[in-house]
Amino acid sequence: MKRLLVVFAVFVMSLVALPCFAISESQEKAIVDKCNEIKEQLKAVQKDDARTRVHLGGRYETILTSFMMPLNVRLLENNLSNVELVENQNSFAETKSLFNNDYIDYQQRLEELVALDCKKEPANFYEKLDKVRQKRKIVGQDALKLRNLISKHVRLVTVLRGKI
Amino acid sequence: MEEKKVEDKVSDEKKQKKKLNKGGWNLVILGIMAVVIAVITSGVSLLIYHNSGDIYLDRSRPGFLPDEEEIEEENNDDDEEEFKFDKTGPIDLTVLEKYLEELQAEVDAVNAYEKPFEEKVLSDESFGIPKTE
Numbered sequence: 001m002k003r004l005l006v007v008f009a010v011f012v013m014s015l016v017a018l019p020c021f022a023i024s025e026s027q028e029k030a031i032v033d034k035c036n037e038i039k040e041q042l043k044a045v046q047k048d049d050a051r052t053r054v055h056l057g058g059r060y061e062t063i064l065t066s067f068m069m070p071l072n073v074r075l076l077e078n079n080l081s082n083v084e085l086v087e088n089q090n091s092f093a094e095t096k097s098l099f100n101n102d103y104i105d106y107q108q109r110l111e112e113l114v115a116l117d118c119k120k121e122p123a124n125f126y127e128k129l130d131k132v133r134q135k136r137k138i139v140g141q142d143a144l145k146l147r148n149l150i151s152k153h154v155r156l157v158t159v160l161r162g163k164i
Numbered sequence: 165m166e167e168k169k170v171e172d173k174v175s176d177e178k179k180q181k182k183k184l185n186k187g188g189w190n191l192v193i194l195g196i197m198a199v200v201i202a203v204i205t206s207g208v209s210l211l212i213y214h215n216s217g218d219i220y221l222d223r224s225r226p227g228f229l230p231d232e233e234e235i236e237e238e239n240n241d242d243d244e245e246e247f248k249f250d251k252t253g254p255i256d257l258t259v260l261e262k263y264l265e266e267l268q269a270e271v272d273a274v275n276a277y278e279k280p281f282e283e284k285v286l287s288d289e290s291f292g293i294p295k296t297e
Binding site for chain 1: 217220221223227228230234246247248249250251252253254255256257260261263264266267268270271273274275277279280281282283285286287288290291292293294
């Protein structure tokens with residue numbers, strides 16, 4: 001019984017000790033005062049992001065389907081298959097799919113944020129804004145990873161060209 | 165005898181009217197069913213469109229339409245012939261050089277976005293929110 005009580009007490013304490021999302025009065029006031037401006041800014045971000053996503057997504061798709069995949073097939077056909085190039089292609093396809101999913105996740109959160117009334121719920125708005133920031137960071141990291149994989153592909157092909 | 169004939173005639177007319185009324189109702193039911201089916205299928209389509217994330221790639225939505233400059237750029241891009249590396253054929257120096265040359269155009273287009281999805285855009289400063297004390 002005592003053990004149970006101790007476990008319960010530890011559980012309650014850990015819940016209390018959990019860091020709650022803090023927002024200062026000045027921040028709350030700024031959100032309420034600039035609510036409309038913030039929303040307009042968020043909508044502009046939404047529009048810009050849609051453009052970036054469509055442009056980059058199109059380029060990624062072209063690089064994968066018109067360059068990486070046919071090259072690896074052709075190399076295999078010529079008995080010149082390169083393990084690193086194939087692995088890089090797989091990583092690229094995987095990261096591209098992650099990028100697509102993470103972008104959807106980010107946009108869903110952003111949509112929720114734009115729909116939220118920041119005048120009535122500034123604290124909730126700020127908390128959600130922080131979550132949207134985290135999601136955006138993930139999308140940015142995916143884009144960076146894809147860029148690095150493209151650079152690696154170019155490097156590998158350049159090395160291959162030197163060997164032929 | 166004649167009375168019976170008149171009665172029969174009246175009864176026939178009534179029957180025909182009833183038939184017509186029933187036909188009218190069937191038409192109304194058919195119309196309602198068509199509307200219900202259309203609403204359900206449209207709802208399901210919209211749900212799929214939203215949940216699949218296609219909505220976030222659709223730039224024909226109001227407020228997401230491309231600017232004039234962008235449309236011009238896209239038209240120029242469309243004029244350029246799209247390169248696709250052939251899956252078959254020999255591999256030699258010339259082939260790989262051509263490959264790298266064409267790939268470079270795509271790489272440049274990707275790198276044109278210096279910092280895609282930058283965090284700064286959603287920072288407190290950008291919204292004029294004071295930093296946490």
